[in-house]
Each structure stands twice: as structure tokens, then as C-alpha cells.
Amino acid sequence: MNKFASIVLWGALAVVGAFAFAALALGRGESVNAAWLVTAALSVYFIAYRFYGKFIAERVLQLDDTRQTPAERHNDGMDYVPTNKWVLYGHHFAAIAGAGPLVGPVLAAQMGYLPGTLWILAGVVVAGAVQDFIVLFASVRRDGKSLGEMIKMELGPVPGSLALVGVLAIMIIILAVLSLVVVKALTASPWGLFTIAATVPIALLMGVYMRIVRPGRVGEASLFGVVLLLASIILGKTVANDPTWGPAFSLTGTQLAWTLILYGAIASSLPVWLMLAPRDYLSTFLKIGTVVALAIGIYVVAPPLSMPQTTRFIDGSGPVFSGTLFPFLFITIACGAVSGFHALISSGTTPKMVERESHMRLIGFGGMLAESFVAIMALSAACVLDPGIYFAMNAPAAVIGTTAANAAQVISGWGFTITPQMIDQTAANIGETTILSRAGGAPTLAVGMAQILAQALGGKTLEAFWYHFAILFEALFILTAVDAGTRVGRFMIQDMLGHVYRPLGNTRFLPANLLGTGLCVAAWGYFLYQGVVDPLGGINTLWQLFGVGNQMLAGIALLLCTSVLVKMKRERYVWVTLVPTAWLLITTLTAGIQKIFHSDPRIGFIALARKFSDAAAQGTVLAPAKSIAEMQRVAFNNYLDAVVCAFFVVLVLAMCVFAAKICMQALRQTQPTAVETPVLARIQGVRV
Amino acid sequence: MKTIPGLKGAEAPLPATDAQRSGALRARLVRVGRAAREAYLQMFGIPDYERYAAHMAAHHPSDPLLSRREFFARSIDRKYCRNGPRCC
Numbered sequence: 031m032n033k034f035a036s037i038v039l040w041g042a043l044a045v046v047g048a049f050a051f052a053a054l055a056l057g058r059g060e061s062v063n064a065a066w067l068v069t070a071a072l073s074v075y076f077i078a079y080r081f082y083g084k085f086i087a088e089r090v091l092q093l094d095d096t097r098q099t100p101a102e103r104h105n106d107g108m109d110y111v112p113t114n115k116w117v118l119y120g121h122h123f124a125a126i127a128g129a130g131p132l133v134g135p136v137l138a139a140q141m142g143y144l145p146g147t148l149w150i151l152a153g154v155v156v157a158g159a160v161q162d163f164i165v166l167f168a169s170v171r172r173d174g175k176s177l178g179e180m181i182k183m184e185l186g187p188v189p190g191s192l193a194l195v196g197v198l199a200i201m202i203i204i205l206a207v208l209s210l211v212v213v214k215a216l217t218a219s220p221w222g223l224f225t226i227a228a229t230v231p232i233a234l235l236m237g238v239y240m241r242i243v244r245p246g247r248v249g250e251a252s253l254f255g256v257v258l259l260l261a262s263i264i265l266g267k268t269v270a271n272d273p274t275w276g277p278a279f280s281l282t283g284t285q286l287a288w289t290l291i292l293y294g295a296i297a298s299s300l301p302v303w304l305m306l307a308p309r310d311y312l313s314t315f316l317k318i319g320t321v322v323a324l325a326i327g328i329y330v331v332a333p334p335l336s337m338p339q340t341t342r343f344i345d346g347s348g349p350v351f352s353g354t355l356f357p358f359l360f361i362t363i364a365c366g367a368v369s370g371f372h373a374l375i376s377s378g379t380t381p382k383m384v385e386r387e388s389h390m391r392l393i394g395f396g397g398m399l400a401e402s403f404v405a406i407m408a409l410s411a412a413c414v415l416d417p418g419i420y421f422a423m424n425a426p427a428a429v430i431g432t433t434a435a436n437a438a439q440v441i442s443g444w445g446f447t448i449t450p451q452m453i454d455q456t457a458a459n460i461g462e463t464t465i466l467s468r469a470g471g472a473p474t475l476a477v478g479m480a481q482i483l484a485q486a487l488g489g490k491t492l493e494a495f496w497y498h499f500a501i502l503f504e505a506l507f508i509l510t511a512v513d514a515g516t517r518v519g520r521f522m523i524q525d526m527l528g529h530v531y532r533p534l535g536n537t538r539f540l541p542a543n544l545l546g547t548g549l550c551v552a553a554w555g556y557f558l559y560q561g562v563v564d565p566l567g568g569i570n571t572l573w574q575l576f577g578v579g580n581q582m583l584a585g586i587a588l589l590l591c592t593s594v595l596v597k598m599k600r601e602r603y604v605w606v607t608l609v610p611t612a613w614l615l616i617t618t619l620t621a622g623i624q625k626i627f628h629s630d631p632r633i634g635f636i637a638l639a640r641k642f643s644d645a646a647a648q649g650t651v652l653a654p655a656k657s658i659a660e661m662q663r664v665a666f667n668n669y670l671d672a673v674v675c676a677f678f679v680v681l682v683l684a685m686c687v688f689a690a691k692i693c694m695q696a697l698r699q700t701q702p703t704a705v706e707t708p709v710l711a712r713i714q715g716v717r718v
Numbered sequence: 719m720k721t722i723p724g725l726k727g728a729e730a731p732l733p734a735t736d737a738q739r740s741g742a743l744r745a746r747l748v749r750v751g752r753a754a755r756e757a758y759l760q761m762f763g764i765p766d767y768e769r770y771a772a773h774m775a776a777h778h779p780s781d782p783l784l785s786r787r788e789f790f791a792r793s794i795d796r797k798y799c800r801n802g803p804r805c806c
Contacts, residue, residue, distance in 0.1 A: 107774060108789075241787075245787035303795075307794045307797075314762050
């Protein structure tokens with residue numbers, strides 16, 4: 031009977047999913063409702079979790095609840111704590127979900143909603159969830175070791191060190207691109223800048239409260255923190271309209287870039303309790319709250335998707351990012367489908383809190399499905415917008431100009447009819463002076479969210495409030511990431527410098543700390559500044575560089591997973607990790623090589639660098655540069671980007687060779703050779 | 719749970735007094751509240767001093783116990799200082 035009920039239930043879910051997909055794929059000519067998109071995604075997630083997740087847990091990994099987990103073995107009431115699986119699911123989700131799943135899908139929406147949706151869904155089931163799950167598994171079986179340590183243990187010391195250098199490089203690019211998203215969102219937006227700036231004193235206040243006034247009372251501090259945040263959004267409107275304060279909070283892109291660089295240097299040098307911890311709590315509350323609100327909002331409002339299924343820009347001529355659907359869609363949407371960064375989280379705090387091995391299916395596989403759902407919602411929110419508005423917000427000024435009239439004319443010429451009045455009206459609705467060329471995903475998503483949330487709650491009058499709420503929500507956790515990332519980058523740099531000259535590796539030696547912080551901030555600050563002044567938009571270059579790096583890291587993590595499976599003598603199931611590894615390598619190597627060598631200057635770094643340096647040599651100034659010096663800078667920056675990209679390509683190829691060698695060796699052995707922590711059986715029924 | 723009061727006299731519990739009932743209810747509410755609090759702290763990654771103190775009392779009663787302030791300081795420092803990068 032139970033089995034019968036299960037067949038009926040899962041059969042019904044499959045039918046619902048198929049129906050939703052049919053609505054998405056067949057609805058030609060008429061607009062499709064966003065609720066279908068979300069329904070199709072949810073059915074895929076449930077079915078994948080029930081069948082594929084279970085298959086991996088029981089057959090491939092053979093999770094064993096009689097083995098003690100690190101949380102039980104080392105239970106200390108602080109770091110290692112056996113945690114309820116649903117609670118840990120929430121915790122893990124909050125740790126993996128960042129700006130990534132919000133930005134990538136919004137950029138990819140230029141190709142229409144269908145390509146992005148299909149990649150997010152197929153990618154998460156075949157690659158992303160598998161990677162997160164198996165890395166978590168490997169870490170739990172190795173006492174909660176980190177990705178770098180596991181690569182060292184299983185593949186050898188050289189690949190271990192290589193992977194660390196790769197992680198540092200990717201992190202620098204991530205910090206730069208995330209800061210660039212904030213700059214694009216806050217340029218000439220006094221309301222937005224005021225609310226973001228207000229988070230600094232609010233976080234300091236909370237930090238002092240939690241440390242000195244009432245030690246450890248996070249709940250009380252967070253409560254007044256959230257209230258003050260909401261108050262700052264309301265006050266922001268008054269500030270923006272004030273004749274003196276309005277212009278004071280209205281900064282240009284370069285001013286904002288310097289502010290952020292300075293902020294990163296100072297914030298990452300303060301004690302963690304003063305700003306990082308309180309801000310992290312605030313951003314986690316806001317993140318979970320907003321994601322839930324958006325999910326409910328999409329179902330309540332059920333807005334139609336205005337973006338077509340596919341647009342003409344799948345041919346590679348898109349204004350948001352250039353390059354054809356294959357391979358560039360697969361590196362533009364990284365988080366949400368598969369993200370290498372998750373391998374670092376899945377081997378961080380989470381494995382130290384897993385109570386039973388079987389819980390890892392929900393936490394690792396299920397956690398990634400939830401992140402994918404966030405990506406689907408971001409894509410829906412972007413596609414709910416009028417396509418004309420979408421392109422006005424995301425195409426660079428070099429393409430659409432700087433006035434609403436000009437932008438409307440160019441965009442209408444692409445076949446997306448829009449009037450200058452519509453552009454101005456949208457800006458007025460959200461309380462901003464302009465929406466043109468606010469690339470980077472965050473503002474587009476904020477407008478989409480504002481329209482959805484305003485329809486569900488508050489109507490037109492609250493649209494500006496919701497817009498700034500959404501910007502605050504995104505900027506808050508980006509700034510937390512900048513702060514935390516700079517700290518981690520400093521430790522990694524100091525670790526490397528310590529091998530060259532020992533005192534530089536000492537984290538208690540102030541000059542060495544300052545040097546480490548300075549180098550880290552200078553590195554991401556350079557790429558940020560370059561992106562801000564890049565007349566072609568910056569996001570166009572940096573996001574793709576990030577995509578290549580992040581997917582390469584995913585490839586490395588999956589190579590580790592593959593080696594672990596082979597070394598466990600479970601090579602029968604090696605296709606589970608080998609298929610996604612192969613796909614990631616094919617797409618990212620193609621993208622990486624195209625980014626370096628493609629003859630079209632809009633795609634290839636070297637081609638663009640040549641174009642500018644050749645013209646500079648002949649003394650001609652190419653638009654949008656304004657002087658020969660500027661031309662030479664564009665050329666230099668593109669050569670630099672080509673070098674970074676080449677580094678990622680070489681790194682992943684080297685890891686491939688190392689992993690293949692290890693796998694060959696392991697295949698010849700008759701016994702498992704994986705380096706797991708020895709089994710310690712749990713006493714049945716006893717909770718430690 | 720399956721015994722029906724009054725049907726099998728010996729197994730049937732005595733009818734509870736109002737005071738007992740409200741006492742049991744309160745104990746249950748306290749339990750639920752404590753679990754909810756713990757879940758909320760763990761989900762947001764907030765250090766939980768009560769859990770730590772209970773763990774120390776149960777497993778290492780002779781070891782020195784950190785004060786709330788020290789515990790909080792140490793947990794936060796450890797969480798953010800060397801714990802690897804956060805997500806994109």
C-alpha cells in the first residue's frame with residue numbers, strides 16, 4: 031500500500047513537472063507565467079532528490095549511520111556539534127547562498143529564459159548537487175578536512191599547493207567582481223548609498239552591544255539592528271531629496287571604487303566582533319527572509335514572463351556579455367547550476383556539524399537544490415521585467431548612450447520596443463534618477479523584486495522602498511563577503527610569503543599583517559578599478575573571468591571526488607562524477623581559450639589588446655577611449671586578463687594530469703587506498 | 719498512547735488535576751521553546767553558550783568553564799579568522 035502511494039505521489043509530481051515544462055516550452059507567441067517556471071523547477075528538485083540523491087547516498091557512497099561523524103567524535107560544544115539535520119540544512123544553505131546565484135542568471139537572461147532555466151536545472155542535478163554532496167562526504171570521512179588539505183592527502187602535495195594558489199586567484203577575482211556589482215548599483219544613487227553606509231554604524235553598535243554591553247546576546251542586538259536598517263531605508267528617501275545631503279551621497283563610479291577599497295582595507299583589519307560578525311548576522315537574517323518572501327511573492331502575484339523564450343543574442347552578439355550560448359552560458363551561470371566555491375564551504379564548518387552520515391544527502395545535495403531555486407527565482411524576476419527595461423539596465427553606455435531617448439532608440443532597433451518615457455517612469459517609480467547601464471545583476475533583480483513585492487504588498491507607493499530594500503539585501507552580504515574574503519586572502523598571502531621569508535608568515539606580527547592586507551586589497555582593488563573605468567562595462571570582462579575561475583575550481587573539486595571514488599574501489603559508479611567533470615572541462619576550457627585567443631575583439635582579450643595597442647602605435651584614438659594613454663591602459667589590462675585566464679586553464683589541465691595518474695595507480699590496486707579516518711562505530715541508540 | 723481510559727481500568731491513568739495539566743503543559747512549552755532557540759542559533763551560526771555549558775557540565779565537569787564573554791569571543795574569533803572563504 032505504501033509502495034503504491036509512493037508510486038502515485040511521485041508519478042503525479044512527474045506529471046505536474048512535465049506539464050509545467052510543456053507550458054514553458056510550447057507557449058510560443060503568448061507570455062508564460064513565472065509560476066510555471068518555478069513549478070517546473072520544484073518538480074525537478076523533488077524528483078532528483080528522491081531518486082538520484084538516494085542512489086548516490088545508498089549505492090555510490092554507501093553512507094553508513096553506524097560510523098561516528100567528526101561532530102560525535104570531537105564533540106566540544108563549540109565547533110564540533112552534532113546538529114539536527116534540518117537546522118544544519120538551513121545553516122549550510124545560508125553559507126553557500128551569496129550574490130552568485132543572483133547575478134549570473136540575471137546576466138544570462140539576455141539569451142531568453144529557456145537556455146538559463148535548462149542549464150540551471152540540468153547543471154544542478156548532474157553537477158552542482160553531486161559536487162557539494164560528495165565533497166561534504168569526503169570531508170566528513172576525513173575529520174572535517176578542507177578542500178586544500180584533502181587534495182594534498184589524496185592527490186599529493188604539489189596539486190595541493192597548486193589548488194591553494196588557484197583558490198586565492200579566484201577569490202581575488204570574486205572580490206573584485208562583487209565590489210563592481212555594488213559600485214554599479216550605487217553610482218549616483220544617494221538613497222542606496224545612504225542605506226548601505228548606515229549599515230556600518232549599525233553593525234558597530236551591534237558589535238559593541240554584543241561584546242561589552244550584553245555579552246553574547248545576539249538576538250537582542252539583531253532585533254534592534256534590523257529595526258534600524260529598515261529605518262535607514264525610510265530615512266534614505268529624505269536624505270536623497272535633501273539639497274545638501276543628496277549631492278553629498280551622490281558619488282561617481284571611481285569615487286565609489288576608492289571608497290570600497292578603503293573600506294575593505296579598514297574593515298578587514300578591525301577585530302571580527304566589532305563589524306564582521308554583527309554584519310554577518312544581519313545579512314543572514316535578511317538573506318533567508320528575502321528569499322522566502324520572493325518565493326511567496328512569485329506564487330501570490332504569478333507575474334507573466336515578458337522576456338521571450340530565446341532571443342537573437344544566443345548568436346553571441348549580446349550587449350550584456352558577448353559570446354555564443356556554448357560555451358558562455360555555462361560560465362555565466364555558475365552558482366545556481368554548479369559552483370566551485372561551494373566545495374570550500376562543504377569542507378568548512380558544515381562537516382564538523384553533521385550528526386549522521388545519512389543526513390548528508392539532505393544537507394549536501396538538498397542544500398544545493400535550494401541554492402539553485404534561488405537562481406531560478408532571480409532569473410524569473412529578471413524575465414518578468416519588460417525586455418526593453420532589462421536591456422536599458424544591462425547594456426553598457428558605449429552601446430546605448432547615456433540618455434533615455436538614445437537608449438530607447440537603440441534598444442527598439444534590436445526589436446524590443448520601448449519608449450524614453452517608460453525608461454524614465456521606471457527610474458521614477460524606484461526613486462532613482464536613472465536606470466541606464468546599471469549592469470551587474472543586482473539593480474535589475476532589485477527592480478524585478480520591487481515590482482513583484484510591491485504587487486504582493488504595498489502597491490506602487492512602496493515600489494521605491496522595496497527596490498532599496500533589495501539593493502540593501504544584496505549589498506549587505508556582498509560587503510560582508512568583501513570583508514571576510516579580504517581577511518582570508520590575507521591569511522593565504524601570508525602563508526605563501528612565510529615560505530619565502532618566515533617572519534612575513536607570522537599572523538601576530540603587525541607589519542606582516544598590514545603587508546598581507548595591503549597586497550590582497552591592492553590585487554582586487556586593481557581589477558575593480560579597471561572594471562569601473564572600463565568603458566565597455568567591466569562586468570562583461572570580470573564576470574566571465576570569474577565564471578571561468580569558479581567553474582575551473584568546480585572541475586578541480588570534481589576531479590578530487592572522482593579520485594576519491596576510484597580510490598574507494600567504487601569505480602563502477604565513477605560516471606557520477608566523471609560526467610559532470612568532463613562537461614565542466616569541455617565548457618570552461620573552450621570558454622577560457624576563446625576568451626584568450628578569439629579573433630573577435632569583443633570576446634578575445636588578446637584581440638582587443640592588439641586592436642588598441644596597434645591603433646595607439648599609429649596615433650589614432652579609438653572610442654570609447656579618450657587618449658593614447660587610456661588606449662595603452664586598455665591594451666595592458668586585456669593582456670593581464672589573458673594571463674589570468676591562461677593561468678586558470680593551465681591549472682585545471684595540470685590537476686587533470688595529477689588526478690588521472692592517481693586514478694590509474696588506484697585502479698591497479700585490489701584494496702581501497704582512500705585516506706579515510708579509521709572507522710569508529712557508534713554505540714547504537716546513544717546520542718553523544 | 720493506544721490505551722483508552724476507562725476500558726482497561728488497571729492501565730488507565732488517573733485523570734490529571736488542572737494543576738498537573740498546566741504544569742505538564744508548561745514543561746512542554748519550555749522544552750519546545752528551548753529547542754526552537756537552539757535551532758535558531760545553530761541555523762544562523764550564532765554561538766550557543768547554554769549548550770556549551772551543558773556539554774561541559776555533562777562531559778568535562780572538572781575542566782574550567784569559560785565565561786559567557788570569553789566563550790563568545792573565542793567562538794567568533796575562530797569562526798571568522800581562519801575558516802576559509804565564504805561563498806560568492
